[in-house]
Amino acid sequence: MKIPSSIWTLLIGIVLTLVSLWYGQNHGLLPTQASDEAVLVDGLFNAMMTVSTGIFLIVEGVLIYSAFKYRRRAGDDADGQPVHGNVPLEILWTAIPAIIVIGISVYSFDVYNEMGGFDPHAIHDAPRTPQAMKMPGAAIAATLTDTPPSDQPNLNQQKSDEAMQDLATAAVRNADQIPQKQDAPGVGSVAPTIGASRENQGTPPELVINVTGLQYAFIFTYPDTGITSGELHVPIGREVKLNMSANDVIHAFWVPEFRLKQDVIPGRQTEVRFTPKTEGTYAVVCAELCGPYHGAMRTQVVVEKPEAFEKWVQEQQVASAETLNQAVAVNPAELSPAQYLAPYTQEMGIQPEMLHQLHKVKS
Numbered sequence: 001m002k003i004p005s006s007i008w009t010l011l012i013g014i015v016l017t018l019v020s021l022w023y024g025q026n027h028g029l030l031p032t033q034a035s036d037e038a039v040l041v042d043g044l045f046n047a048m049m050t051v052s053t054g055i056f057l058i059v060e061g062v063l064i065y066s067a068f069k070y071r072r073r074a075g076d077d078a079d080g081q082p083v084h085g086n087v088p089l090e091i092l093w094t095a096i097p098a099i100i101v102i103g104i105s106v107y108s109f110d111v112y113n114e115m116g117g118f119d120p121h122a123i124h125d126a127p128r129t130p131q132a133m134k135m136p137g138a139a140i141a142a143t144l145t146d147t148p149p150s151d152q153p154n155l156n157q158q159k160s161d162e163a164m165q166d167l168a169t170a171a172v173r174n175a176d177q178i179p180q181k182q183d184a185p186g187v188g189s190v191a192p193t194i195g196a197s198r199e200n201q202g203t204p205p206e207l208v209i210n211v212t213g214l215q216y217a218f219i220f221t222y223p224d225t226g227i228t229s230g231e232l233h234v235p236i237g238r239e240v241k242l243n244m245s246a247n248d249v250i251h252a253f254w255v256p257e258f259r260l261k262q263d264v265i266p267g268r269q270t271e272v273r274f275t276p277k278t279e280g281t282y283a284v285v286c287a288e289l290c291g292p293y294h295g296a297m298r299t300q301v302v303v304e305k306p307e308a309f310e311k312w313v314q315e316q317q318v319a320s321a322e323t324l325n326q327a328v329a330v331n332p333a334e335l336s337p338a339q340y341l342a343p344y345t346q347e348m349g350i351q352p353e354m355l356h357q358l359h360k361v362k363s
Contacts, residue, residue, distance in 0.1 A: 016058060023049070024047070031257050035258040035278075037258060037259055037274050038258060040259075041111065115194060116194055116196045116198070156182070156269045159243065160269055163269070166210060166223035168221040168223070169223065173212050173245065179267060194274075195271065196273050197273070206240070207235070207238050207241070209232070209241070210243045210244075212245060212247060213245070213251035213286070213290075214247040215249065215290060217297065218253065218284060227317065229316065231299050233309060234276050235304060235309035236276050236305055238275070242272050243271055245264065248266060253286075255283070260272055276303040282303070284299045
Protein backbone atom coordinates (compact mmCIF):
# COMPACT_ATOMS: atom_id res chain seq x y z
CA MET A 1 0.00 0.00 0.00
CA LYS A 2 1.36 3.37 -0.99
CA ILE A 3 1.43 5.89 1.85
CA PRO A 4 0.24 9.35 0.77
CA SER A 5 2.89 12.10 0.74
CA SER A 6 0.81 14.14 3.20
CA ILE A 7 1.10 11.35 5.78
CA TRP A 8 4.86 11.16 5.21
CA THR A 9 5.13 14.91 5.66
CA LEU A 10 3.15 14.75 8.90
CA LEU A 11 5.25 11.90 10.30
CA ILE A 12 8.52 13.60 9.36
CA GLY A 13 7.30 16.85 10.94
CA ILE A 14 6.43 15.07 14.20
CA VAL A 15 9.84 13.35 14.32
CA LEU A 16 11.70 16.59 13.60
CA THR A 17 9.69 18.41 16.29
CA LEU A 18 10.39 15.75 18.91
CA VAL A 19 14.10 15.60 18.06
CA SER A 20 14.40 19.40 18.15
CA LEU A 21 12.59 19.65 21.50
CA TRP A 22 14.71 16.89 23.02
CA TYR A 23 18.03 18.30 21.83
CA GLY A 24 17.03 21.85 22.76
CA GLN A 25 16.67 20.73 26.39
CA ASN A 26 19.52 18.20 26.51
CA HIS A 27 22.38 19.70 24.48
CA GLY A 28 24.72 19.99 27.48
CA LEU A 29 26.52 23.01 26.03
CA LEU A 30 26.10 25.33 29.01
CA PRO A 31 27.95 25.24 32.35
CA THR A 32 26.32 24.91 35.76
CA GLN A 33 23.42 27.21 36.61
CA ALA A 34 24.90 29.01 39.62
CA SER A 35 22.46 31.94 39.88
CA ASP A 36 18.74 32.56 39.58
CA GLU A 37 19.41 34.67 36.49
CA ALA A 38 21.08 31.72 34.78
CA VAL A 39 17.73 29.90 34.64
CA LEU A 40 16.20 32.74 32.62
CA VAL A 41 19.12 32.95 30.20
CA ASP A 42 19.20 29.17 29.73
CA GLY A 43 15.48 29.14 28.93
CA LEU A 44 16.11 31.63 26.11
CA PHE A 45 19.18 29.72 24.89
CA ASN A 46 17.28 26.41 24.90
CA ALA A 47 14.43 27.95 22.91
CA MET A 48 16.87 29.26 20.29
CA MET A 49 18.65 25.90 20.22
CA THR A 50 15.32 24.11 19.65
CA VAL A 51 14.40 26.37 16.75
CA SER A 52 17.91 26.19 15.28
CA THR A 53 17.96 22.40 15.47
CA GLY A 54 14.62 22.15 13.68
CA ILE A 55 15.70 24.54 10.92
CA PHE A 56 19.04 22.73 10.51
CA LEU A 57 17.37 19.32 10.18
CA ILE A 58 14.79 20.62 7.70
CA VAL A 59 17.32 22.43 5.49
CA GLU A 60 19.93 19.68 5.52
CA GLY A 61 17.26 16.99 5.10
CA VAL A 62 15.83 18.70 2.02
CA LEU A 63 19.33 19.16 0.57
CA ILE A 64 20.29 15.51 1.06
CA TYR A 65 16.93 14.28 -0.23
CA SER A 66 17.15 16.54 -3.31
CA ALA A 67 20.75 15.56 -4.03
CA PHE A 68 19.75 11.88 -3.97
CA LYS A 69 16.30 12.14 -5.59
CA TYR A 70 17.31 14.42 -8.46
CA ARG A 71 20.82 13.18 -9.08
CA ARG A 72 21.96 12.79 -12.67
CA ARG A 73 21.34 9.30 -13.99
CA ALA A 74 23.73 7.49 -16.30
CA GLY A 75 23.04 8.39 -19.93
CA ASP A 76 20.75 11.29 -19.05
CA ASP A 77 22.13 14.34 -20.83
CA ALA A 78 18.86 16.30 -21.04
CA ASP A 79 18.37 19.69 -19.39
CA GLY A 80 16.25 19.98 -16.28
CA GLN A 81 12.78 21.44 -16.41
CA PRO A 82 12.81 25.26 -16.24
CA VAL A 83 11.42 26.68 -13.02
CA HIS A 84 10.05 30.24 -13.06
CA GLY A 85 9.41 30.64 -9.34
CA ASN A 86 6.82 29.82 -6.73
CA VAL A 87 5.24 32.84 -5.09
CA PRO A 88 3.49 30.97 -2.23
CA LEU A 89 6.75 29.21 -1.36
CA GLU A 90 8.70 32.47 -1.39
CA ILE A 91 6.11 34.09 0.89
CA LEU A 92 6.30 31.08 3.20
CA TRP A 93 10.09 31.05 3.58
CA THR A 94 10.08 34.80 4.15
CA ALA A 95 7.24 34.86 6.67
CA ILE A 96 8.45 31.96 8.82
CA PRO A 97 11.94 33.41 9.55
CA ALA A 98 10.37 36.82 10.22
CA ILE A 99 7.97 35.31 12.76
CA ILE A 100 10.80 33.36 14.41
CA VAL A 101 13.03 36.45 14.69
CA ILE A 102 10.23 38.59 16.12
CA GLY A 103 9.31 35.86 18.61
CA ILE A 104 12.89 35.44 19.82
CA SER A 105 13.29 39.23 20.06
CA VAL A 106 10.21 39.56 22.26
CA TYR A 107 11.30 36.62 24.41
CA SER A 108 14.86 37.94 24.83
CA PHE A 109 13.54 41.41 25.72
CA ASP A 110 11.33 39.86 28.39
CA VAL A 111 14.27 37.87 29.82
CA TYR A 112 16.52 40.94 29.89
CA ASN A 113 13.77 42.97 31.54
CA GLU A 114 13.10 40.17 34.05
CA MET A 115 16.78 40.24 35.04
CA GLY A 116 16.62 43.99 35.64
CA GLY A 117 18.73 44.95 32.64
CA PHE A 118 16.38 47.43 31.02
CA ASP A 119 14.75 50.61 32.24
CA PRO A 120 12.04 51.52 29.71
CA HIS A 121 11.71 55.03 31.17
CA ALA A 122 15.38 55.99 31.15
CA ILE A 123 15.56 57.28 27.57
CA HIS A 124 12.24 59.12 27.71
CA ASP A 125 13.04 60.77 31.04
CA ALA A 126 16.51 61.85 29.97
CA PRO A 127 16.85 65.48 28.90
CA ARG A 128 18.06 66.11 25.38
CA THR A 129 20.19 69.22 25.49
CA PRO A 130 20.77 71.34 22.39
CA GLN A 131 24.40 70.23 22.41
CA ALA A 132 23.37 66.58 22.41
CA MET A 133 20.90 67.06 19.55
CA LYS A 134 23.67 68.56 17.39
CA MET A 135 26.12 65.72 18.05
CA PRO A 136 26.72 63.52 14.99
CA GLY A 137 25.48 59.95 15.34
CA ALA A 138 22.52 58.68 17.30
CA ALA A 139 24.35 56.29 19.62
CA ILE A 140 27.49 57.11 21.58
CA ALA A 141 29.39 54.39 23.40
CA ALA A 142 29.86 54.54 27.15
CA THR A 143 33.35 56.01 27.06
CA LEU A 144 35.17 58.68 29.01
CA THR A 145 34.54 61.39 26.43
CA ASP A 146 31.80 62.79 24.20
CA THR A 147 29.29 63.15 27.04
CA PRO A 148 27.13 66.22 26.41
CA PRO A 149 26.91 68.83 29.16
CA SER A 150 23.92 68.64 31.48
CA ASP A 151 22.56 70.43 34.52
CA GLN A 152 21.26 67.16 35.97
CA PRO A 153 22.92 65.54 39.03
CA ASN A 154 25.98 63.49 38.18
CA LEU A 155 24.88 60.02 39.32
CA ASN A 156 28.30 58.53 38.63
CA GLN A 157 29.91 61.08 40.93
CA GLN A 158 27.31 60.45 43.63
CA LYS A 159 27.83 56.68 43.46
CA SER A 160 31.60 57.11 43.44
CA ASP A 161 31.48 59.35 46.52
CA GLU A 162 29.28 56.81 48.29
CA ALA A 163 31.67 53.96 47.47
CA MET A 164 34.69 56.00 48.59
CA GLN A 165 33.17 56.43 52.04
CA ASP A 166 34.28 52.85 52.65
CA LEU A 167 37.94 53.06 53.71
CA ALA A 168 38.81 49.69 52.15
CA THR A 169 37.41 50.81 48.78
CA ALA A 170 39.09 54.22 49.01
CA ALA A 171 42.42 52.46 49.56
CA VAL A 172 42.27 50.65 46.19
CA ARG A 173 40.43 53.11 43.94
CA ASN A 174 41.84 56.23 42.32
CA ALA A 175 38.55 58.07 41.87
CA ASP A 176 40.29 61.36 42.67
CA GLN A 177 42.41 60.94 39.51
CA ILE A 178 39.61 59.98 37.09
CA PRO A 179 36.68 62.38 36.53
CA GLN A 180 33.26 60.77 36.91
CA LYS A 181 31.35 61.39 33.69
CA GLN A 182 27.74 62.48 33.41
CA ASP A 183 25.28 59.89 32.08
CA ALA A 184 23.29 60.93 29.01
CA PRO A 185 20.74 58.18 28.20
CA GLY A 186 19.18 60.33 25.50
CA VAL A 187 22.27 59.82 23.33
CA GLY A 188 23.19 56.36 24.59
CA SER A 189 26.12 57.44 26.79
CA VAL A 190 25.43 55.65 30.08
CA ALA A 191 26.97 53.48 32.76
CA PRO A 192 25.70 49.93 32.08
CA THR A 193 23.47 48.55 34.81
CA ILE A 194 21.76 45.23 35.48
CA GLY A 195 19.46 46.13 38.32
CA ALA A 196 17.05 44.23 40.53
CA SER A 197 14.98 41.42 39.07
CA ARG A 198 11.26 41.93 38.69
CA GLU A 199 10.37 40.37 42.05
CA ASN A 200 13.08 42.40 43.84
CA GLN A 201 12.16 45.78 42.39
CA GLY A 202 12.09 48.46 45.08
CA THR A 203 13.95 46.38 47.67
CA PRO A 204 17.59 46.98 48.65
CA PRO A 205 20.10 44.19 48.02
CA GLU A 206 21.04 41.96 50.93
CA LEU A 207 24.77 42.25 50.27
CA VAL A 208 26.70 45.09 48.61
CA ILE A 209 30.24 44.56 47.32
CA ASN A 210 32.49 47.12 45.62
CA VAL A 211 34.54 45.80 42.70
CA THR A 212 37.61 47.62 41.41
CA GLY A 213 39.17 46.55 38.13
CA LEU A 214 42.80 47.31 37.39
CA GLN A 215 45.55 45.85 35.28
CA TYR A 216 45.41 42.90 35.89
CA ALA A 217 43.21 42.00 38.84
CA PHE A 218 39.80 42.41 40.42
CA ILE A 219 39.75 43.74 43.98
CA PHE A 220 36.61 43.07 46.06
CA THR A 221 35.79 45.18 49.11
CA TYR A 222 32.90 44.62 51.51
CA PRO A 223 31.75 48.02 52.89
CA ASP A 224 29.77 46.53 55.78
CA THR A 225 32.78 44.67 57.18
CA GLY A 226 35.87 46.47 55.85
CA ILE A 227 37.13 43.29 54.15
CA THR A 228 39.37 43.46 51.09
CA SER A 229 39.83 40.29 49.07
CA GLY A 230 41.24 39.11 45.77
CA GLU A 231 38.43 36.58 45.37
CA LEU A 232 34.69 37.04 45.60
CA HIS A 233 32.72 35.24 48.33
CA VAL A 234 28.91 35.30 48.26
CA PRO A 235 26.23 33.36 50.18
CA ILE A 236 23.55 31.21 48.58
CA GLY A 237 20.08 32.71 48.37
CA ARG A 238 20.99 36.33 49.16
CA GLU A 239 20.73 38.98 46.44
CA VAL A 240 24.13 40.55 45.78
CA LYS A 241 24.83 43.94 44.26
CA LEU A 242 28.24 44.66 42.73
CA ASN A 243 29.24 48.34 42.39
CA MET A 244 32.02 48.37 39.83
CA SER A 245 34.54 50.85 38.46
CA ALA A 246 38.02 50.68 36.93
CA ASN A 247 41.25 52.43 37.79
CA ASP A 248 42.80 52.44 34.33
CA VAL A 249 41.15 50.91 31.24
CA ILE A 250 37.89 49.15 30.43
CA HIS A 251 37.56 45.67 31.91
CA ALA A 252 34.61 43.27 31.96
CA PHE A 253 33.38 41.16 34.88
CA TRP A 254 32.19 37.78 33.57
CA VAL A 255 31.11 34.64 35.40
CA PRO A 256 29.86 32.09 32.82
CA GLU A 257 28.01 30.08 35.47
CA PHE A 258 26.03 33.20 36.45
CA ARG A 259 25.27 34.01 32.78
CA LEU A 260 26.21 37.60 33.61
CA LYS A 261 28.79 39.90 32.07
CA GLN A 262 29.16 43.59 32.84
CA ASP A 263 31.67 46.21 31.71
CA VAL A 264 33.88 47.83 34.35
CA ILE A 265 34.64 51.33 33.08
CA PRO A 266 36.87 54.12 34.41
CA GLY A 267 34.81 57.23 35.13
CA ARG A 268 31.56 55.25 35.21
CA GLN A 269 29.88 53.37 38.07
CA THR A 270 28.42 50.18 36.64
CA GLU A 271 26.21 47.79 38.57
CA VAL A 272 25.02 44.21 38.45
CA ARG A 273 22.65 42.39 40.79
CA PHE A 274 22.24 38.62 41.04
CA THR A 275 21.22 35.88 43.44
CA PRO A 276 23.60 32.89 43.78
CA LYS A 277 21.88 29.52 44.04
CA THR A 278 24.42 26.71 43.53
CA GLU A 279 27.30 26.07 45.90
CA GLY A 280 30.73 25.89 44.26
CA THR A 281 33.81 27.76 43.08
CA TYR A 282 33.60 29.42 39.66
CA ALA A 283 35.98 31.42 37.49
CA VAL A 284 35.75 35.21 37.23
CA VAL A 285 37.12 36.26 33.86
CA CYS A 286 37.94 39.65 32.38
CA ALA A 287 36.13 39.56 29.03
CA GLU A 288 37.48 42.86 27.68
CA LEU A 289 40.95 43.16 26.13
CA CYS A 290 42.72 45.31 28.71
CA GLY A 291 46.41 44.95 27.94
CA PRO A 292 49.18 42.44 27.19
CA TYR A 293 48.39 40.32 30.28
CA HIS A 294 44.62 40.35 29.77
CA GLY A 295 44.51 36.55 29.61
CA ALA A 296 45.90 36.30 33.13
CA MET A 297 43.25 38.57 34.66
CA ARG A 298 41.27 35.83 36.35
CA THR A 299 40.11 35.11 39.87
CA GLN A 300 37.29 33.07 41.39
CA VAL A 301 33.92 33.49 43.04
CA VAL A 302 33.06 31.17 45.90
CA VAL A 303 29.34 30.52 46.35
CA GLU A 304 28.83 29.01 49.78
CA LYS A 305 26.20 28.35 52.39
CA PRO A 306 25.31 31.34 54.62
CA GLU A 307 27.01 29.73 57.64
CA ALA A 308 30.24 29.18 55.67
CA PHE A 309 30.08 32.75 54.36
CA GLU A 310 29.71 34.19 57.86
CA LYS A 311 32.64 32.05 59.02
CA TRP A 312 34.77 33.38 56.12
CA VAL A 313 33.83 36.97 57.02
CA GLN A 314 34.88 36.42 60.64
CA GLU A 315 38.17 34.83 59.56
CA GLN A 316 38.92 37.75 57.24
CA GLN A 317 38.17 40.27 59.97
CA VAL A 318 40.44 38.46 62.44
CA ALA A 319 43.20 38.22 59.84
CA SER A 320 42.89 41.94 59.05
CA ALA A 321 43.10 42.82 62.75
CA GLU A 322 46.20 40.64 63.22
CA THR A 323 47.88 42.21 60.20
CA LEU A 324 47.11 45.69 61.51
CA ASN A 325 48.48 44.82 64.96
CA GLN A 326 51.69 43.49 63.43
CA ALA A 327 52.03 46.61 61.31
CA VAL A 328 51.61 48.85 64.35
CA ALA A 329 53.91 46.79 66.56
CA VAL A 330 56.82 46.74 64.11
CA ASN A 331 58.70 49.89 63.15
CA PRO A 332 60.48 49.26 59.82
CA ALA A 333 63.06 51.94 60.66
CA GLU A 334 64.32 49.80 63.50
CA LEU A 335 64.87 46.69 61.36
CA SER A 336 68.00 45.69 59.49
CA PRO A 337 67.67 45.11 55.73
CA ALA A 338 67.75 41.33 56.25
CA GLN A 339 65.02 41.48 58.91
CA TYR A 340 62.84 43.79 56.82
CA LEU A 341 63.13 41.60 53.73
CA ALA A 342 62.84 38.26 55.58
CA PRO A 343 59.08 37.69 54.98
CA TYR A 344 59.43 38.42 51.27
CA THR A 345 62.64 36.47 50.67
CA GLN A 346 61.18 33.40 52.37
CA GLU A 347 58.23 33.43 49.99
CA MET A 348 60.65 33.73 47.04
CA GLY A 349 62.83 30.87 48.29
CA ILE A 350 65.86 33.10 48.93
CA GLN A 351 68.06 31.92 51.81
CA PRO A 352 69.65 34.36 54.33
CA GLU A 353 73.09 33.11 53.33
CA MET A 354 72.49 34.31 49.79
CA LEU A 355 71.58 37.81 50.99
CA HIS A 356 74.65 37.86 53.23
CA GLN A 357 76.85 36.90 50.28
CA LEU A 358 75.30 39.66 48.14
CA HIS A 359 76.01 42.24 50.88
CA LYS A 360 79.63 41.06 51.02
CA VAL A 361 80.04 41.38 47.25
CA LYS A 362 78.46 44.86 47.30
CA SER A 363 80.75 46.02 50.11
